[in-house]
Amino acid sequence: MAVSSCSFLPRVFNAYSSFECRSDPDFSGTQTGEKPRIGSNRRVTASLFCTGGGGLSSLIFRFPPNFVRQLSVKARRNCSNIGVAQVVSASWSNGPTSVYPSSAAAAASQAAAASVPVSDDVAVVEGCIDNDSVQIGDSYDSKTSFLSSDGSITVHAGERLGRGIVTDAITTPVVNTSAYFFKKTQELIDFKEKRHTSFEYGRYGNPTTVVAEEKISALEGAESTLIMASGMCASTVMLMALVPAGGHIVTTTDCYRKTRIFIETILPKMGILATVIDPADVDGLESALNKNKVSLFFTESPTNPFLRCVDIEKVSKLCHSKGTLVCIDGTFATPLNQKALVLGADLVLHSATKFIGGHNDNAAYLIIRGMKTLHLRVQQQNSTALRMAEVLEAHPRVKCVYYPGLPSHPEHEIAKRQMTGFGGVVSFEVDGDLMTTIKFVDALKIPYIAPSFGGCESIVDQPAIMSYWDLSQAERSKYGILDNLIRFSFGVEDFEDLKADILQALETIA
Numbered sequence: 001m002a003v004s005s006c007s008f009l010p011r012v013f014n015a016y017s018s019f020e021c022r023s024d025p026d027f028s029g030t031q032t033g034e035k036p037r038i039g040s041n042r043r044v045t046a047s048l049f050c051t052g053g054g055g056l057s058s059l060i061f062r063f064p065p066n067f068v069r070q071l072s073v074k075a076r077r078n079c080s081n082i083g084v085a086q087v088v089s090a091s092w093s094n095g096p097t098s099v100y101p102s103s104a105a106a107a108a109s110q111a112a113a114a115s116v117p118v119s120d121d122v123a124v125v126e127g128c129i130d131n132d133s134v135q136i137g138d139s140y141d142s143k144t145s146f147l148s149s150d151g152s153i154t155v156h157a158g159e160r161l162g163r164g165i166v167t168d169a170i171t172t173p174v175v176n177t178s179a180y181f182f183k184k185t186q187e188l189i190d191f192k193e194k195r196h197t198s199f200e201y202g203r204y205g206n207p208t209t210v211v212a213e214e215k216i217s218a219l220e221g222a223e224s225t226l227i228m229a230s231g232m233c234a235s236t237v238m239l240m241a242l243v244p245a246g247g248h249i250v251t252t253t254d255c256y257r258k259t260r261i262f263i264e265t266i267l268p269k270m271g272i273l274a275t276v277i278d279p280a281d282v283d284g285l286e287s288a289l290n291k292n293k294v295s296l297f298f299t300e301s302p303t304n305p306f307l308r309c310v311d312i313e314k315v316s317k318l319c320h321s322k323g324t325l326v327c328i329d330g331t332f333a334t335p336l337n338q339k340a341l342v343l344g345a346d347l348v349l350h351s352a353t354k355f356i357g358g359h360n361d362n363a364a365y366l367i368i369r370g371m372k373t374l375h376l377r378v379q380q381q382n383s384t385a386l387r388m389a390e391v392l393e394a395h396p397r398v399k400c401v402y403y404p405g406l407p408s409h410p411e412h413e414i415a416k417r418q419m420t421g422f423g424g425v426v427s428f429e430v431d432g433d434l435m436t437t438i439k440f441v442d443a444l445k446i447p448y449i450a451p452s453f454g455g456c457e458s459i460v461d462q463p464a465i466m467s468y469w470d471l472s473q474a475e476r477s478k479y480g481i482l483d484n485l486i487r488f489s490f491g492v493e494d495f496e497d498l499k500a501d502i503l504q505a506l507e508t509i510a
Helices: 008-015 065-071 103-115 138-144 150-156 185-192 207-220 231-242 257-270 282-291 312-321 364-371 374-393 412-418 434-443 473-478 495-507
Strands: 018-020 043-045 086-090 128-130 133-135 226-228 248-252 273-277 294-300 325-329 347-351 398-402 425-430 459-461 485-489
Touching: 150 207, 150 374, 207 226, 207 364, 226 231, 231 257, 231 294, 231 325, 231 347, 248 257, 248 282, 257 273, 273 282, 282 294, 282 312, 294 312, 312 325, 374 398, 374 425, 374 495, 425 434, 434 485, 434 495
Parallel strands: 248 273, 248 294, 294 325, 325 347
Antiparallel strands: 018 043, 086 347, 128 133, 398 425, 425 485, 459 485
């Protein structure tokens, strides 16, 4: 899938400090003259502003959802029946527009607004930030206010009270089209002059995709979501768009390796430098913010594969005081276990093919289907992972267990404050070398050996081989990746079956 080129993005930054953009399609069934589903005909100001009195209480983007679709001319495509793997959520504010932050913050916001054109697999969700609290935007409040739990929202949001597809089917149909027609030329003119709504072209949206986007938005407590074609597409274009040429970002040591490679090898070609800190090193973050004009702090929480946790509320306040945006990749947590926007983050990313979709497949309509059981799956996976982490920690053939639900985890107290569950992935080190660890993995009967996680089926991998095999043992150890490290993603199988399988595999290396 084509992504906006580097030559396109600077033109966006330079040309569009504010401009008018067309309405998002109205799927609420409102008639002409009524308030649309998503606030639409308004001027977009690509700058940050603060709510309330002095100081920058919350950095936020000011752009309606279709602003994203208009800018992502090459990045976006019809994905109702194709790959969708990443969700980006961005905070939103209904606060006054008359208060503006420093020029540095405004520049960061300008880049942020241009970034949202990421792609089709990232969902950009915008929540309402108001003096450290988050309220769901009006459009979603009117549709889901009668739902009191995340479980109900995952089932009904985006569908139960109206969607952009005329049907009496319970399940959302798949709309396979790359373009949308106009009945008469006058209708086209009305569209161009903002009296008529239409997706117009596949890259700007799709009714099936919108349902998935709205479901995620409701779950995150956000106004808008943009689904993109792949997780790395989402992450990389977001970084290029949020951070200007010659800019600076801060990220953490433990993260998805492909993200690290992009930060270390591609961004420097655009003059973008990165400061890398330990996830718990708040002093290091503050030092980087003081020494550099940092546009973005980007981290996973929990991280991959050691499940380190960042104090989201603390780092958000610190970054905002310096005019820096905060993006949290919450894939390992899921929106059920952690609400990063509520904690103060400006953007949230989720790889939707993991826990959100939950079935190791990749299409918008499958994401919709998968989300209906998200709360049930995550409850089971949370429970199984915690119980197995405790079993593993007590086993003589296991040297170390990495799981935020354990008191031994370095960020256990942070995880307890900001998470309602600790996730379905456990990493641990067995007592042995590379070949001993291979023997353990191959002795397992239930999990698949695969490079993913979050699905109904349990998955296991040995990071030294799965993700770092091209590096020498010494190079791998620089990242903490030892030959005996295991990452185990627990599915929804019965706990006792999984326990018995893991214990018998450990016996083979005794």
